[in-house]
Amino acid sequence: MRRVRLEDVAKHAGVSMKTVSNVVHDYPHVSPATREKVQRALDELGYRPNALARRLATGRTGILALAFSDVTIPYFSELARTVSRAAAARGYRLLLEQTDGTLEGEREIVSTREAGLVDGVIFQPTAMSSLEIAQHRQDIPLVLLGEQTAPIGVDHVMIDNVAAASVATEQLIRLGRRRIGFVGHESAGLTATSSVRLMGYQRALESAGIPLDMSLLLPSDAISSRESEVAVARAIDAGLQFDALVCRDDLAAIGALRALQLHDIAVPDAVAVVGWDDVPMASFTYPSLTTIAPAMEQLATTALDLLEERIAGYDGVGRHRVTDFSLVVRESAPDPA
Amino acid sequence: MRRVRLEDVAKHAGVSMKTVSNVVHDYPHVSPATREKVQRALDELGYRPNALARRLATGRTGILALAFSDVTIPYFSELARTVSRAAAARGYRLLLEQTDGTLEGEREIVSTREAGLVDGVIFQPTAMSSLEIAQHRQDIPLVLLGEQTAPIGVDHVMIDNVAAASVATEQLIRLGRRRIGFVGHESAGLTATSSVRLMGYQRALESAGIPLDMSLLLPSDAISSRESEVAVARAIDAGLQFDALVCRDDLAAIGALRALQLHDIAVPDAVAVVGWDDVPMASFTYPSLTTIAPAMEQLATTALDLLEERIAGYDGVGRHRVTDFSLVVRESAPDPA
DNA sequence: GTGAAAGCGCTAACAA
DNA sequence: TTGTTAGCGCTTTCAC
Numbered sequence: 001m002r003r004v005r006l007e008d009v010a011k012h013a014g015v016s017m018k019t020v021s022n023v024v025h026d027y028p029h030v031s032p033a034t035r036e037k038v039q040r041a042l043d044e045l046g047y048r049p050n051a052l053a054r055r056l057a058t059g060r061t062g063i064l065a066l067a068f069s070d071v072t073i074p075y076f077s078e079l080a081r082t083v084s085r086a087a088a089a090r091g092y093r094l095l096l097e098q099t100d101g102t103l104e105g106e107r108e109i110v111s112t113r114e115a116g117l118v119d120g121v122i123f124q125p126t127a128m129s130s131l132e133i134a135q136h137r138q139d140i141p142l143v144l145l146g147e148q149t150a151p152i153g154v155d156h157v158m159i160d161n162v163a164a165a166s167v168a169t170e171q172l173i174r175l176g177r178r179r180i181g182f183v184g185h186e187s188a189g190l191t192a193t194s195s196v197r198l199m200g201y202q203r204a205l206e207s208a209g210i211p212l213d214m215s216l217l218l219p220s221d222a223i224s225s226r227e228s229e230v231a232v233a234r235a236i237d238a239g240l241q242f243d244a245l246v247c248r249d250d251l252a253a254i255g256a257l258r259a260l261q262l263h264d265i266a267v268p269d270a271v272a273v274v275g276w277d278d279v280p281m282a283s284f285t286y287p288s289l290t291t292i293a294p295a296m297e298q299l300a301t302t303a304l305d306l307l308e309e310r311i312a313g314y315d316g317v318g319r320h321r322v323t324d325f326s327l328v329v330r331e332s333a334p335d336p337a
Numbered sequence: 338m339r340r341v342r343l344e345d346v347a348k349h350a351g352v353s354m355k356t357v358s359n360v361v362h363d364y365p366h367v368s369p370a371t372r373e374k375v376q377r378a379l380d381e382l383g384y385r386p387n388a389l390a391r392r393l394a395t396g397r398t399g400i401l402a403l404a405f406s407d408v409t410i411p412y413f414s415e416l417a418r419t420v421s422r423a424a425a426a427r428g429y430r431l432l433l434e435q436t437d438g439t440l441e442g443e444r445e446i447v448s449t450r451e452a453g454l455v456d457g458v459i460f461q462p463t464a465m466s467s468l469e470i471a472q473h474r475q476d477i478p479l480v481l482l483g484e485q486t487a488p489i490g491v492d493h494v495m496i497d498n499v500a501a502a503s504v505a506t507e508q509l510i511r512l513g514r515r516r517i518g519f520v521g522h523e524s525a526g527l528t529a530t531s532s533v534r535l536m537g538y539q540r541a542l543e544s545a546g547i548p549l550d551m552s553l554l555l556p557s558d559a560i561s562s563r564e565s566e567v568a569v570a571r572a573i574d575a576g577l578q579f580d581a582l583v584c585r586d587d588l589a590a591i592g593a594l595r596a597l598q599l600h601d602i603a604v605p606d607a608v609a610v611v612g613w614d615d616v617p618m619a620s621f622t623y624p625s626l627t628t629i630a631p632a633m634e635q636l637a638t639t640a641l642d643l644l645e646e647r648i649a650g651y652d653g654v655g656r657h658r659v660t661d662f663s664l665v666v667r668e669s670a671p672d673p674a
Numbered sequence: 675g676t677g678a679a680a681g682c683g684c685t686a687a688c689a690a
Numbered sequence: 691t692t693g694t695t696a697g698c699g700c701t702t703t704c705a706c
Binding site: 254 | 340385386387388389390392393398400403407408409411414415417418421422425430431432433434435449450451452453454475562563566591592594595598599617618620621622623625
Binding site for chain 1: 676682684
């Protein structure tokens with residue numbers, strides 16, 4: 001059985017397509033009689049509008065793309081959930097794009113060969129530089145997320161990572177810790193994320209008059225708990241002395257926690273730990289994780305606001321928005337007694 | 338500046354639209370000379386095809402929807418990643434739909450008012466009954482995932498949950514455990530998932546001649562570690578004796594683990610624990626989790642196969658596919674020495 | 675208040 | 691090998 005079209009309904013009701021369209025859209029100026037007649041035809045035929053055709057005619061698809069490396073990274077799951085909800089509330093649906101953090105994957109996001117499928121893109125790059133983004137960028141509305149500096153002309157939303165890393169580190173300093181390590185940055189070719197977080201860590205140490213000890217930097221080469229577990233275990237085995245760890249993210253913190261537990265090192269008594277992202281699991285590790293919590297809702301809302309302005313035609317300079325964060329204090333690095 | 342259309346390119350190159358279209362699609366029968374001429378026009382004008390228009394004309398959108406309650410549930414993140422990858426490999430993009438596990442959310446998935454936006458839907462229901470799904474179902478290709486029995490005529494992919502729950506329980510029995518609890522099912526109105534898993538648990542106990550003790554059933558009312566942590570803690574405080582726990586999913590297991598640790602109960606020596614889903618975290622809890630691992634790739638592939646057949650026009654009876662699972666043995670319930 | 679018809683940008687059948 | 695043209699299904703002036 002063939003799909004029912006607007007025209008079919010019009011014929012059936014003995015009116016024009018325009019009138020049917022008016023009824024479908026609850027356009028006010030329709031006489032009650034006609035409206036009822038049309039409505040009946042609509043129901044009888046079981047008409048459902050074709051989204052594609054409508055979108056072609058209006059030029060809006062009502063679809064937004066959300067792009068990042070991998071949904072199974074808890075921070076991104078959280079982001080996906082929040083943005084998806086917020087987008088739904090504004091009448092958009094969300095296309096999920098995973099880049100695997102590869103340059104090719106990211107390039108494809110920024111320079112899709114096809115136009116028109118999505119109204120706009122929210123994109124958190126990991127591999128691409130801002131220069132490259134600027135070069136490949138098409139004219140589709142785009143909002144960038146993350147620590148990367150954004151190209152001129154592109155909107156960008158982030159939290160103040162340097163400040164947040166300082167806050168995290170200060171929590172440990174207030175606990176009286178002096179040998180504070182940093183876990184989970186790349187061993188070579190720091191990502192923007194690691195780089196700014198290290199910067200905040202370093203700044204907090206400086207302010208407290210604690211000299212930076214490079215041996216306390218424990219790199220680990222993937223966003224994964226495994227890598228950081230190995231890095232921390234190796235450091236312990238090598239006899240490295242430390243009494244606290246700032247972790248690049250909660251995944252790294254979870255790996256660190258496990259390494260410490262396997263070595264019977266008490267957390268937080270012997271070693272205090274701070275994570276980053278406040279992923280759901282952070283409440284359920286043992287001990288639970290003190291962590292930096294980005295204001296996710298605010299981030300999503302801000303990004304969507306900017307994007308909708310672009311979609312509506314704003315074509316000015318790139319806006320830069322800084323959203324909030326907080327330190328969630330749990331067992332792994334409690335407040336000083 | 339106005340978008341470049343196929344017609345603009347055609348004019349610019351002095352050929353017909355059809356020819357341009359041929360070049361764009363690498364249609365073989367085009368003379369090299371024309372091809373080159375057109376290609377130049379394409380490049381000069383920076384033409385990018387309009388996806389929407391193409392899709393309207395062909396009737397295929399190349400978009401699939403994946404619907405479930407919440408991406409932040411690790412099992413679903415994993416599912417989303419795997420299906421998204423597999424779909425991308427077949428030329429589809431994935432629309433993410435979250436239902437929050439509510440009836441309204443799920444109804445909307447099954448009975449979208451709009452047609453044509455997506456070519457097909459992969460849907461894991463939690464609240465809707467198979468009867469309701471059958472009633473609300475539109476004519477859009479649909480594949481169901483999960484433990485729910487599927488309505489006649491609808492394709493369905495799942496693992497054998499009863500068998501898997503038995504395997505999980507047997508692992509504990511082989512460890513010599515006799516007081517084996519079950520954690521994480523709903524206290525009232527069991528979901529299909531909990532129900533089949535409980536069934537497998539019960540069957541394994543029976544086979545081993547262990548009587549079912551209802552006091553060992555520890556319900557918890559949400560898919561969350563918090564709920565199960567509370568449930569297990571309460572049981573311990575109440576003096577319940579048990580030496581092993583089968584958990585409805587890894588989230589429940591993680592909560593249980595935390596309750597045990599807070600009470601200084603050794604895992605697996607005093608209490609062995611088995612989870613379900615093999616979420617990434619399962620390797621990093623302390624101790625790491627023995628858990629049921631569904632064959633995710635196979636599940637995604639199977640679902641997509643069925644869906645593509647439906648999209649291609651298959652309109653026969655609902656197929657039922659059972660995909661594999663395995664027990665991943667880790668520290669929380671090791672193999673017997 | 676309602677109708678007729680011209681797009682939206684592309685595909686594909688049919689001609690040439 | 692290339693061109694013409696009629697859709698795809700809906701929206702939206704602009705008349706009536």
